[in-house]
Amino acid sequence: MAEIISGKPYKVIHKNSKFETRVFSSDVDDSEFVWHRDTEDRELEILEGNGWQFQFDKCLPWLLEKGMIFDIQHTEYHRLIKGQGQLKVRIYRNVK
Numbered sequence: 001m002a003e004i005i006s007g008k009p010y011k012v013i014h015k016n017s018k019f020e021t022r023v024f025s026s027d028v029d030d031s032e033f034v035w036h037r038d039t040e041d042r043e044l045e046i047l048e049g050n051g052w053q054f055q056f057d058k059c060l061p062w063l064l065e066k067g068m069i070f071d072i073q074h075t076e077y078h079r080l081i082k083g084q085g086q087l088k089v090r091i092y093r094n095v096k
Contacts, residue, residue, distance in 0.1 A: 008032075009024055009025070009028040009032035009033055009080075010022040010023060010024045010025075011023050011025075013088075018092065019090050019091060019092045019093075020090070020091045020093075021047070021088065021089070021090050021091075022088070022089050022091060023086050023087070023088050024052070024080065024082075024086060024087040024088075024089075025086050026082050026083060026084055026085055026086065028082070030082055033079055033080045033081065033082055034079060035057065035077050035078070035079045036077065036078070036079065037074060037075060037076065037077055037078075038072060038074050039074060040074050040093050040094050041071065041072070041073050041074050041093070041094055042071070042072045042074075042091050042092065042093055042094075043069060043070070043071050043072075043091070043092040044068075044069065044070055044071075044072065044089050044090070044091055044092075045067075045068070045069045045089065045090040045091075045092070046064045046065060046066055046067065046068040046069075046087075046088075046089055047066065047088040047089060047090055048066055048086070048087070048088045049064050049065075049066070049083055049085070049086070049087035049088065049089075050083050050084045050085050051063070051083030051084045052064045052080060052081065052082065052083035052087040053080070053081035053083065054070075054078065054079075054080060054081070055078060055079050055080075055081060056076055056077070056078050057076065057077035057078065061081050064083075064087065
C-alpha cells in the first residue's frame with residue numbers, strides 16, 4: 001500500500017536506503033504544486049508521465065519525459081507543473 005504524505009501532492013510507493021519512488025496525480029489541486037527547496041541534494045529519474053513540466057526559479061519550464069535524469073541542489077527553488085494522469089519519479093538523495 002502506498003504511503004500518503006500529509007500535506008504533499010504525492011504518494012510514496014517504494015522506499016529503500018538508496019531511493020524513493022513517488023507518484024504525483026493530476027487529480028490534486030494546482031495549488032499543491034508550490035515553489036520550494038529541498039533539504040538535501042537530489043537526482044530525479046522520470047519513470048512515466050504525460051505533459052508534466054519542471055521549472056527552476058528564473059528559468060522556463062521544460063517537459064518531463066520518461067528516461068530523463070537531472071539533479072536538484074538543495075538550495076534551488078523549483079516546482080512541478082501538473083500534466084495529465086500521473087507522474088512517476090524515482091528520487092535519489094544526497095547525490096554528489
